[in-house]
Amino acid sequence: MALYGVLAVAESGGELYGTDSKLEPFVDDGRLVTIDIDLTGEVPDVSDPKVDTLRAEDVPNLRYAHKSSGRGAKYSLTQIGSKNGNDAAGVASTILGRVRSWTTQDSVLSVTGEDGHPDGWIVEELAAIFEKGSDTLETLEEAIKALLPPDESLPTVVTIRLRLDADRLSQSEESGTRWFWPAELDVLEEAMKRYATANAADKNVESGDGISEGESVGLVTDRVERVVGTPDNPIGVFSVKHPDAQPGLRQDQSWRNYPVGADTAMLFSKGQDLVEMCVLRRGGVETYALPYFAGELTPLKAQSLYGAIQSLDYESDYDESGGSPMARVTYELRESENEALQKLADTELRFYTITLPIGDDKNVIAEEPAAPVYWVSELADALAQTVHGPTLNPEQGGFAPYNNWSLLELATEDFEEARKFGFYRIVGHQFTDSAFAYRGDDEGDDFRRVVDHRLIAGVPLNASMLFDEYLRRYHDESEGGDLPPHQIVAQQLVHLETLSRAGLLNGLDVPIEPPTMTTETVTETDFDATSLSAIREHRLESFLDRPLFEAPARRAAALAGVLVGQVSWHQESERNIGRPLDAQTKGDQLTKNSLENALTSALEKAKVYALDSEYRSDRDMLFPETVDRLLETTEDMPSAWPIEKRELQFCYVLGHAHGRRSMPIAFDLHEKEDEGDQGAEEPAENTAN
Secondary structure (H helix, E strand, O other): OHHHHHHHHHHOOOOOOOOHHHHHHHOOOOEEEEEEEEOOOOOOEEOOOEEEEOOHHHHHHHOOOEOOOOOOOEOOOOEEOOOOOEOHHHHHHHHHHHHHHHOOOHHHHHHHOOOOOOOHHHHHHHHHHOOOOOHHHHHHHHHHHHHOOOOOOEOEEEEEEEEEEHHHOOOOOOOOEEEEOHHHOHHHHHHHHHHHHOHHHHOOOOOOOOOOEEEEEOOOOOOEEEEEOOOOOOOOOOOOOOHHHOOOOOHHHHHHHOOEEHHHHHHHHHOHHHHHHOEEEEOOEEEEEEEEEOOOOOHHHHHHHHHHHHHHHOOOOOOOOOOOHHHHHHHHHHOOOOHHHHHHHHHOEEEEEEEEEOOOOOOOOEEEEEEEOHHHHHHHHHHHHHHOOHHHOHHHOOOOOEOOOOOOOOOOOOHHHHHHHHHHHHHOOHHHHOOOOOOOOOOOOOHHHHHHHHHHOOOOEEHHHHHHHHHHHHHHHOOOOOOOOHHHHHHHHHHHHHHHHOOOEEOOOOOOOOOOOOHHHHHOOOOOOOOHHHHHHHHHHHHHOOHHHOOHHHHHHHHHHHHHHHHHHHHHHHOOOOOOHHHHOOHHHOOHHHHHHHHHHHHHHHHHHHHHOOOHHHOOOOOHHHHHHHHHHOOOOHHHOOOOHHHHHHHHHHHHHHHHOHHHHHHHHHHHHHOOOOOOOOOOEOOOO
16 A cells, blocks of 8 residues: 555655645646735735736645545645636635635644644634634635636636745744745644644544554554554555454554554555556455565566556456456556566566455455466466367357357457456456356355455365356346356356366366367367268267266266257257246256156157157157267166266256257258358357357
């Protein structure tokens, strides 16, 4: 947090408290209203305000300062209005009102007390002049309205210039009477600093004397200094706001638990705008991914880090939502023309990641203080390999690519492009969200985000947990009685295989990915593309050719799903049956007994329907290639299969999704042969059926 404050301060000109750079939009296009007050006489003499164009040379004199955009007061005597402009009435009421408010702040008035400033009398005079309802204040309001054109709305800065006897000032190196701008008076600087850091010691402190401060070694500076216990946290989590969540914590003693120096607290505040650029808000939660470099901070690291964060202001070609700050920063650095920076991105780039419910500053869902990009890169590489492999190749028994499905639209011709898209999907929540059960926006402990953090940290996921999430999502998609789109199951297979390839899957005795295939194997068509049955058989054999289905029980469950899917397609497409077999056999509700009933029915119907089938290969049994392999795999019925319930269900729905698409894809491949276009690339499908 302090690092981001340092970057922001460096960008704004090196001032920790002053923020002159915030006046840049006002220069030349805005106006400066100056109120002259002579404090050399027995009573203050307030002159009518003057107006002039704000010039760049005026800015250093004004000593303007405020917190990050949209977060709290302007804590300098100089005040500003809207960048879009204020009319005369707005300047007289709003901006002048802010000047008056500044003189009433306890932290500002503290310079007049025992622990104050020798020149605190100046602030006392200002407080009296701008007292609410005073004649002077009302006179100034009317004078401003008379001075400025009533219908002209311009960006406006209002400041106070004081005529003082320099001999009365505690730190003046000159003598005599002259006019002083705010930047020339140390007491106004001290008042501004106290106002700026006031909340850092007393925010939400209800115990003791209402202040949490003391002398201690600062967490950031590592030196003894005045520390405060309630600094602003840019991600909105406060240390003392919820004492019920921290039993034994005394609010007024929180500085002992969180010793942060006053200047460091100011750095936290200064870094808020940069921190806010690094957040992804989606689905009721917000995930911060704050980049930094390990090791000593060098000028190259600081400059490139600031530039990468600033790049988040622009739209991304890889994420229409504008999210995924972790991906965007990573690739901003990786694709730099500076080779030294590319190396830094690969070796020293880290992210502090934290996810919490939006609007909840008490409960943290997950946190990873030093997340490298290594595991995300490994996962993205595995995802690119998966979508370019058999799993999304219909000719090799796989599903097809589909537009508008997060994990099915990545099979671009360019492997590196797919890898980059994959990186964005992983850190942008889509990788997990595409396969896991839905969560409501009001759920404060979205487990999907916990999973995201585990993957970023390289923590493997358990297969039984994944199967449960997959089947819960399957149920979510089938509410209302409709059959879930097969793309859901396809994405889950891509998800599972990607985890396996990346070494981030445990709880299974075999890998998920198919055997490595050579280019010749991938491109060669070794089946009769003029025969529908040959196409189906080739695709089924390829679908089963993965270690997951080496175990007889898993293979049998998948084959049972294939047969139920094939028979159901036949009923629906060839016989116009409105409620096919799979409408009665929900994959997420499947038991061994219900599968036994469904399989028995499928075998019976496959035999009966073959009697009037128009395809020669189906004379004795519909889809004989599936029945033969099922009988070769096991002679037992499902009730005797040694397989856990969720594993049974997932293998079944995988097979069912393949079976439902068995004939449609066979028709597609068969038609391509008829048209003499066998070698053409399969286009991405857009349907959801």
